[in-house]
Amino acid sequence: MPGEPFPVDAAIARAVRAAGRVSSPYGTRPWRFVVLERRVGVKLDPDRVLRVADPHGQGARVACGATVYALRLVLAVTGWSSSVAVLPDRRDPDLVAEVRVGPRHRTTAEERSLALAVERGGGNRWPVLRRAVPEPARAALAKAARLEGARLHLIEDPDDQATVAAVIRRADFLRSRDDEYRAELRARQAREEGTYGLDTIGGGPEPLLAVLTTPTDTTVDQVIAGQALQRVLLEADIAGLAVSLLPRPVELPQTRSALHTTTGATPHAVLRIGFGHGSGPAPRRAGSEPGRAVTGFSPLG
Structure with a gap:
């Protein structure tokens, strides 16, 4: 019925799909999503971290953080609150963050507007014109x-x-x-x-x-x-x-x-x-990999 939240599984699946479309420098998408029940782990994928451009992985962890926001946002518009734990398992340093689904949430108009943008692909990347920003x-x-x-x-x-x-x-x-x-x-x-x-x-x-x-x-x-x-x-x-x-x-x-x-x-x-010269996000290559979800992850706590 109208106003009811999505089922948790459907909300998480939608959030993971949207987070997988987040842009990252050089198109590396250096993350993996690991889902268990009401939790989504965001793991750094070392194989997708650039050895020369990002030798210590700072940029890759920033990119993982961007997916955390997308997960939170899409969960919010599907009717669920969430919390974030950074480095929740000291035994697994590649587990950058964990998004935990909380109680039901009343979606705001601002969240709806932001979610429409993230589900379009995360931003307008057309070349920038020399025109002042108001x-x-x-x-x-x-x-x-x-x-x-x-x-x-x-x-x-x-x-x-x-x-x-x-x-x-x-x-x-x-x-x-x-x-x-x-x-x-x-x-x-x-x-x-x-x-x-x-x-x-x-x-x-x-x-x-x-x-x-x-x-x-x-x-x-x-x-x-x-x-x-x-x-x-x-x-x-x-x-x-x-x-x-x-x-x-x-x-x-x-x-x-x-x-x-x-x-x-x-x-x-x-x-x-x-x-920008165009409106909306710049096109992506057909068949690009939006994200990789893995089940069976069980963090501490």
Whole structure:
């Protein structure tokens, strides 16, 4: 009947399908979902972590955090509350987080809007036009990050804009000279769709650059950053904005340090935000793997 929640099994299945469509830098999708009764484990898949681009797996754990937000959101719109435990089993460090289904939940209008965006594929990834982002949209993006425990630094000061743009160009230059990185990327692109997360920055003014940060850089911070990033991307989609993720500046120690100096916090993502050439999410390659669900997982507690 109207207003009744989905059965738990159906809600979890829908949430896992939606989470599997979350975007990740380089299209790695470095996660596995492990389902047992009313719990969904989000596990890091070491075989899908890039050895050169992400040697310590920080970016992969941020990507796993993004799926955690998608799981929570879709459970909410199917009528169920949820809670999150980060690193719930010390014996299994690849178990990044566990989403636990709670009591029934009354879905909000905001959750419905965000869920429509996540089920479309998680954001508008068309190329960004050089057109200013209005203040209400900027405020909504900053609020989205804040609600998930992170901070989205909108780079509005001209000196900071020049600094961050220089950091991005420096990261692009260093990566362009890294033969191992380029070989890894070619191998990845041979197997996966598109070039998500590979945008560079050109000359001239940018519509909006932003840096997503947390105070420190623990696994908990990385999962928080991923959830905040996903919510920001969905809010941008609702506002009709396109977002390009620029992973290189947060991958390299020297450029990551420069971003830390500018923002005063640990950077997890650099975003280039504006209005796109198209509407809705950019198309994905036909037959791309949306996610891999495994049953039979039993965590501690």
